[in-house]
Amino acid sequence: KNEVEQSPQNLTAQEGEFITINCSYSVGISALHWLQQHPGGGIVSLFMLSSGKKKHGRLIATINIQEKHSSLHITASHPRDSAVYICAVVRETSGSRLTFGEGTQLTVNP
Amino acid sequence: ETGVTQTPRHLVMGMTNKKSLKCEQHLGHNAMYWYKQSAKKPLELMFVYNFKEQTENNSVPSRFSPECPNSSHLFLHLHTLQPEDSALYLCASSQTSSYNEQFFGPGTRLTVL
Secondary structure: OOOEEEEOOEEEEEOOOOEEEEEEEOOOEEEEEEEEEOOOOOEEEEEEEOOEEEEEOOEEEEEEOOOOEEEEEEOOOOHHHOEEEEEEEEEOOOOOOEEEOOOEEEEEEO | OOOEEEEOOEEEEOOOOEEEEEEEEOOOOOEEEEEEEOOOOOOEEEEEEEOOEEEEEOOOOOOEEEEEEEOOEEEEEEEOOOHHHOEEEEEEEEOOOOOOOOEEOOOEEEEEO
């Protein structure tokens, strides 16, 4: 079993829908990252958070440290949001070493 | 523009070839990383360099040989690879290797025939 589990693995939505991607982890962490990977491979960091909630444009990330769970929400989804979204955690004892989830493939149809 | 560049973007090589992947960061960072991303698997950390010194080798086979001549450049030398080494190889950098946001390059898609 992976230390970082994401759900769903694949998600298809219609343009405009509200989207939620979940991440659960089983280790103690100092931070959690949400990353976006577009076709072609490049990865962009969306959020790094250790508590509470962060918002950037249409993206919202939340984390519950006690429940070892984080969610990434996309409001008013758009086809350009289609990408793989990856959750990664920084273990308490690992410096900045990241442990990654398998990713969620999101497809937003027009 | 990510500030981290990788060349080549695509590479096809035979099992007896020797090739090198290059990564360069223009962000003034001091830590650089190599990751491997195989199909349907999470990213795997391969190597970490902090201030040009290797601080992590995640049990990577010796057919992968990293080199970090300065804080801005990172190489991955490849020799006698196997077909299962075919993957996307991603480079990243961060301010230092202790708890900082990492910035990723676009990756090199490697195919080993």
